């Protein structure tokens with residue numbers, strides 16, 4: 001108080017900012033320590049920038065490497081042929097179609113059951129002890145190694161339900177694998193929807209389900225879609241659980257029904273990398289490019305859906 | 315006696331867990347009139363208001379004793395469908411909360427899910443007109459409700475409530491998030507609406523209560539201290555507490 005009223009020199013703002021010495025200006029109650037703060041700021045920035053660059057660098061090296069090896073092999077013949085003992089005749093057709101079938105089934109089951117479970121737990125279920133225990137368990141399931149899901153799939157879908165080594169059994173297994181991720185992502189997205197919306201809907205005489213269907217879920221949709229994309233990307237790249245349930249690595253046909261045997265991109269890639277012949281490693285690289293393209297297409301579709309969704313809701 | 319009131323409470327006590335926040339309140343609300351609920355923050359106004367359309371049902375720890383009568387029927391104990399009942403009692407919230415869909419869908423959604431049989435375009439127009447919003451939005455009915463200003467959003471929420479053809483409209487500090495101009499617009503609207511609707515409005519603004527309400531109920535720490543005609547209550551309050559509160563000595 002008394003400080004302010006005493007006739008101090010009017011301080012010009014621009015001068016203020018230039019002051020790097022850390023000397024106090026007009027108020028001795030504050031010691032801003034400009035130089036120290038600025039240094040820590042620079043240090044912090046240096047750390048996060050180098051972290052970003054390191055990640056980027058590794059990614060670029062990997063990608064360049066893969067493209068350099070695989071691109072020469074990536075041609076019409078490669079995309080439309082079945083696997084072969086002779087590298088120049090080998091192709092990835094059965095793996096592509098296997099992955100498409102797998103992806104379709106996985107998407108279908110995991111979204112239906114995953115989003116459904118999340119909606120139930122978050123919006124409809126009473127908030128009691130049992131549900132809290134369930135919640136913790138689902139989070140834990142997200143961290144279980146994928147090979148375990150393979151074993152579960154083998155027992156449950158291949159043996160007990162007798163789907164054999166079919167693409168349906170594969171899709172169901174992968175659904176189990178990614179369902180926890182989808183449930184968690186969906187619940188987080190639902191939690192971010194303000195209660196205002198639910199109450200506003202309820203005040204108009206809506207049931208919980210009507211409010212969720214028309215307002216809460218649409219509002220959460222971007223988050224839900226992001227969760228689905230991340231989960232699907234993981235599913236499409238998984239080899240271990242599929243090998244566990246007995247997916248074949250030499251398949252000279254395209255699955256034509258849910259009960260056909262199948263192979264998938266990561267299995268094919270894995271198979272090629274484990275062969276001694278150098279050319280097969282290049283084929284694996286070409287396969288990786290196809291897998292990357294596959295993921296890119298999936299993500300683009302999801303982004304398009306998301307944009308469409310926004311327009312549609314008007 | 316009960317026919318005089320649309321809505322009435324008898325010995326109503328409301329609790330969150332072990333914490334009773336409204337104590338033995340008996341009060342009636344006249345048909346086609348504005349009743350203001352005033353009182354210092356935390357005295358239980360919102361809690362009381364939310365029992366009138368059973369919005370407290372969403373709070374797990376909430377419990378009540380006593381009766382809330384809507385046209386003579388206890389809304390907590392008669393075998394009525396809560397969602398059906400809520401259609402009769404509209405609510406406008408403190409913070410405008412339009413749906414993130416178009417202005418038109420904001421209006422039609424409630425009637426649609428409740429099986430409205432009339433013409434929806436007509437409903438949109440009449441509801442918006444009743445909420446004094448039609449002229450401002452008639453050319454952009456398909457743009458998002460969230461693109462409107464705060465005051466317009468709140469009027470949209472009122473229109474949305476009106477579209478359900480309720481007999482009672484509850485408002486919980488509907489102007490507290492608005493600028494003076496929008497507040498004036500809403501106040502004017504409320505005085506227009508009282509010709510057709512029973513309005514119960516919670517407000518912390520005593521001038522507002524004095525301006526727009528016919529009756530006023532003053533609450534203090536969960537008790538209903540005094541209720542009566544607004545002019546009466548403001549000019550010659552019976553209780554010292556009321557006098558102190560409207561005299562600005564606390565709250």
Ligand SMILES: Nc1ncnc2c1ncn2[C@@H]1O[C@H](COP(=O)(O)OP(=O)(O)O)[C@@H](O)[C@H]1O
Pocket residue numbers: 330335353354355356357358359360361362373
């Ligand atoms: N959801 C809730 N859970 C527990 N206590 C609550 C809840 N809502 C309000 N309360 C308590 O009830 C009392 C009355 O609150 P409220 O009805 O919101 O008062 P007002 O609207 O008059 O400011 C306050 O003490 C508040 O802390």
Ligand SMILES: [Mg+2]
Pocket residue numbers: 359360361486
């Ligand atoms: Mg309140």
